[in-house]
Amino acid sequence: MGAAVALAAGMLVTLTPTAAHAAAGATLPFTSVEAESQTTTGTRIGPDYTQGSLASEASGRQAVRLSAGQRVEFTVPRAANALNLVYSVPDGQSGAVNVYVNGTRLTRTLPVTAKYSYIDTGWITGAKTHHFFDNTRLLLGQNVQAGDKVAVEATGVQVTVDVADFEQVAPAATQPAGSVSVVAKDADPSGSGDSTQAFRDAIAAAQGGTVWIPPGDYRITSSLNGVQNVTLQGAGGWYSVVHTSRFIDQSGSAGNVRIKDFAVIGEVTERVDSSPDNFVNGSLGPNSSVSGMWIQHLKVGLWLTGNNDNLVVENNRVLDTTADGLNLNGTAKGVRVRNNFLRNQGDDSLAMWSLYAPDTDSSFENNTISQPNLANGIAIYGGTDIAVRNNLVSDTNALGSGIAISNQKFLDPFHPLAGTITVDGNTLVRTGAMNPNWNHPMGALRVDSYDSAIDATVDITNTTITDSPYSAFEFVSGGGHGYPVRNVNVTGATVRNTGTVVVQAEAQGAAAFRNVTATQVGAAGVYNCPFPANSGSFALTDGGGNSGWSSTWSDCSTWPQPGQGNPEPDPNRNLAKGRPATATGSQDVYTPGKAVDGDANSYWESANNTFPQSWTVDLGSSYAVRRLVLKLPPSAAWGARTQTVTVLGSTDGSTYATVVGAQGYRFDPATGNTATVSLPSGTNLRYLRLSVSANTGWPAGQFSEVEAYQTS
Template sequence: MANRTAPLATLAVVLAAAVTTVIWQPPAAHAAGLSPFDVAGRGATVPFTEIEAEKAATNGTSTGTDRTYGTLSSEASGREAVTLDAAGEYVEFTLTKPANAVTFRYSIPDGKNASLDLRTGSTLIKTVPVTSKYSWFYGYYPFTNNPGDGRPHHFYDETRATFGTTYPAGTKIRIQVSSTAQSPSFTVDLADFENVPAAVAKPSGAIDVVAGYGADPTGATDSTAKFQAAVNAGASSGRVVYVPAGNFTLYSHVIVDRVTLAGAGPWYTVLGGRHPTQRSQAAGIYGKYVGQGGPSQNVVVKDLAIVGDIQERVDEDQVNAFGGAMSNSTIDNVWMQHTKVGAWMDGPMDKFTIRNSRILDQTADGVNFHIGVTNSTVTNTFVRNTGDDGLAMWAENTPNVANSFTHNTVVVPILANNIVSYGGRDITISDNVMAETVTNGGGLHVANRYPGVTGPTAVAGTWTLARNTLIRTGNADYNWNFGIGALWFWPDQGAITGATINVTDTDILDSSYAAIQWIGNATSGLNLTNVNIVGAGTFALQAQAPASATFTNVKASGIAQNPPTYNCVGSALAITDGGGNSGWQSANPYCGPWPAPQWGNTTTTPPTSSPTSSPTPSPSTSTTPPSGNLAAGRPATATGQADVYGPGNATDGNPNTYWESTNNAFPQSITVDLGQNRPVARVVLKLPPATAWATRTQTLSVLGSTDGSTFSTVKSSAGYVFNPASGNTVTVPVTTTQRYLRLTVTGNTGWPAGQLSEFEVYAS
């Protein structure tokens, strides 16, 4: 049968006539309750066995199952955990394999430091400290540690402990509360049990950072200079630099180039620390930046842990476990925890590999390949509880080419996506398992988004998205009133065109909202083959932008909404029938109000009413000056926006949301409609009050109009200083009567775009 393209509204008729032999079979595992470790042959091969608290014996209380942002359950693996709130309450795990160590994931109320007991029967194995200091973030991006900002999230942290002996399979290990004096409750999500091997001995001829250079294995003093001296000696002599067992304090980066830095194993050799007075200096292993003698070459870092002390997110701080630029280099068997990013690599750089590693509890991304990273990979790596994208590539201004993320397990990114590439050419994302997206993202994302992702850096070439499993991914975006798909495409800064994107042998299971979504500009060149959709909280397909694709053996079942497709672009969604499809087609796809998600795989009928809109009042002259902010809640438009930072954020009354214009494209304007002609005495402009928004000067003018088409200057262009010390607020006095007020921004010393969190207008 020849392939043909048809609008989705008629596609059901086309497919009904197809006669196809289907040889692909869905996996035996059910979507509901599926663990990321139930998927054979995909994801990372890990050295531990994971047991969920809700599946263990307990006398505690289940948190219940929920995916609503801001709840303990929404951030739990499997979307359920167990709360212990009295002395003697426990979760008891039965070992399925011998183990001598455990990592467990927990949450305690903010501001608390406490402990939990590890027990077997009546025997106390160890008392383990737990803390809230690496969890509990508040407000809107980039988030704060201030409870007064509301919107608490990032509730969980992890800790690890060795038992001192190896317990056989069948042993019952309890995590138990001995006292609630230090914390009124303890929520346990899961436990990872493993049998840690013996420490790796010093290689023959290696330089020892302790014996040879005096590094302090107790962590009592800063060892940065001694590490750097040992690394420099290793580079000049060609000898391995060995870091024996110990806890080493580093107040700043160790710069590596043409050297192997090897530890005794990630449970034995631990690097950490942070400068006591310089917030932006902390433990990390960095290559040389391009322009500063980099990229570094032929670096190997292996068999150690970097466990930092980063408790906040400040995007400009270089407080990552790994950074800089490294070519022909490998990170192998490294544990990264409590840093800002596990590895934020700034190219151009080539042939860089992270493998066999663990990345846990970051305040931002797990990994980001940023600016001209080529032929590089992350493989067989486990990522959990990142504060932003789990694994990301961002081709800002310089193409990322031929990179891959393969055989990784990425779970519970607190913000954004499990795996994403923003632009790039010839990208491979294969054999991964992604689970538990929390908010503002999906499981797997392909996008032309963020600064510098356009033209030669945009999505191009052949993309291979193969043999991936997505479990309970996609979720609500708190900037929008609709959900994000598990697999989603967003060409925000120009259409995805000319590329070939092949999605094959992929399972999209128990999605929180839609299984597949298109938004933004048009997407083309998409081929889906052997894609199994089982369970979706809203739709199988969600088309909010034009898309053209070929579907072959794409099967959907357990879709909450009937019809199973949301399509408000009509024939601009064109699916070519490759045969063997079922469960997502509809002769009359839905377009209307967004339905609430159903997380029980129950088919429902969406709302039947159409969206309502308020008519725009006719222009008139007000004789009584109104009080308060005249722009509050009023419609706002702009010449452009970056990502989700739309103009409506500037009139929503929330100082933490903001409009950001298209980047690197001055001049840019934002216009507010006051509804009718109003006398105006002052304009108040704000940026988010968080100190992370450093002082900046924006050059702007104020224009006005009574009809929305002809604008005149109300205030000539001038520079206005936004300083967090004064609330990041400026006031522009004016004397005018207008219905429409427009700000035109021609410069910003802090970012190459116009930025406003609030555009307020007052009559007095």
């Protein structure tokens, strides 16, 4: 069976292996539920892709903001006894949220804090304050079943809730026979005392065997080194917790290190690249493994240098790092990084960087990556015979793609891509971002001859790209040197709802495309404009079986805006559907986004008993809008009514002009509860505002859908 993962708001999708390739992503012990898909008394925010905005870093680019006393209630998707919550609070604030199970408030609360958020990295060009979200967890103390209700409620601090992970945590494991317990060496499981020396003594005593970390909280004040030929094992990541910002720091090891089944939680609150504030910094040595770990609040999960040949990193969670989740930093051979979950990294979630010597015959396979907020989901910087297989990446932000295959060197001596680079079976959801340094986007999957030509064979197969805000495949020489991108083969790709183009070609070189199908293309099939100008052309070879992306963006002086076709691919489409909506007020759960969610049965209702009230939608680009369709729920329970509405428009979101003056529009369930508004010819607007000054059926403004069309 495939892994159940949240791909979009409220949608749990099970990815099932096919004969061609395995399912994308990790098999996870928890199921995630998006807050914006659940019942709430708070306010839904997003969707938003604007760098530096809170919603842009949320899963699905949407979340729910709760003020004191407001809550979001989750329908539990599976049997569970534990909850992990992804949240954000305003900068500088801390507090707690109440938790309710089937209406009964738990004694324990979930702590929330901005301590580990709001990271500034001014030395990274194009970076803004980022890393807004954090993770907090709680054992519920009882079992809940699928269909039960678990609610979280804000108390003294405003909380924005993004995702809830529900998990059935197994009982704590017991001590292996013959192992050396750190408690027997005087470690303090209460966390009060310093257990550093106890860990060192246990490692020395257990050479060739196992160090046991019983349930408890242990504080380590300096890093461990000389770790080799030993297993470090805990009772499980929810039970055995080591509190330290530097766990292992060593330049070399004889290897045969096994680290498994406990948590390492740090206190890293900023990114300092010169400090080894990492779970592992350096080398574990050959034939080592890391599995079943919960790694959180560190700079980097694993920053791997030296000999890490045949290392296996699997079944781990890496959360809330201020930089990379894992970086294989040169020289390693035969490394396998598989079935891990990574969320909220402040740089690349998974990276191979071939500094000093190439990473060789190594792979990232079946990993699930969510919300890297300053770089790529997966990045391969150089290396020989590398594979990226069956990964699921979602919601990249700012300076990153879902997957980047690149010759960006950063430092010398660098070893460029060589041999065959295999990129197979990956799924990318809402990946790619506007690069503030280039002033144009990075694609969901990017091949980048940044500092040197790409001469390796790059085989990209069986790829699914969904809801990319900009392009699907990008070929670029990002350093501005015009180096070629060659020997690329794209075979068997499905592209759905890409914001601008399917192929963004900005380098000289060539790629062949076979069986690449696209639907709902925002602007055109291909943007083929060299960067820098006149640096050479890019040849796209049609290998057959391609469909849905034959058109070419004709004007290289402008970058197409999302959904702005040339010509418009579907002039009959509803421009407002799914776009960000706001209002002067809303009543309970009847929030502004209900009027653009595509469901005529849900609706926005303004604050009651005060007029006028206005509702506004951002269409994303300026359009010649000719017609509006206003709806109320079609149920006969809605009595007929007349709403007095003024239509206003703006191109900048600041200055609004009246498009259609105040008029009464009749909504009658006998005729579908629908009213049509014709806009004057020549009306161009990006921001559409409806001001409601009266309603004969209810003392508020109400719309279940607002649809905007370019056709009259």
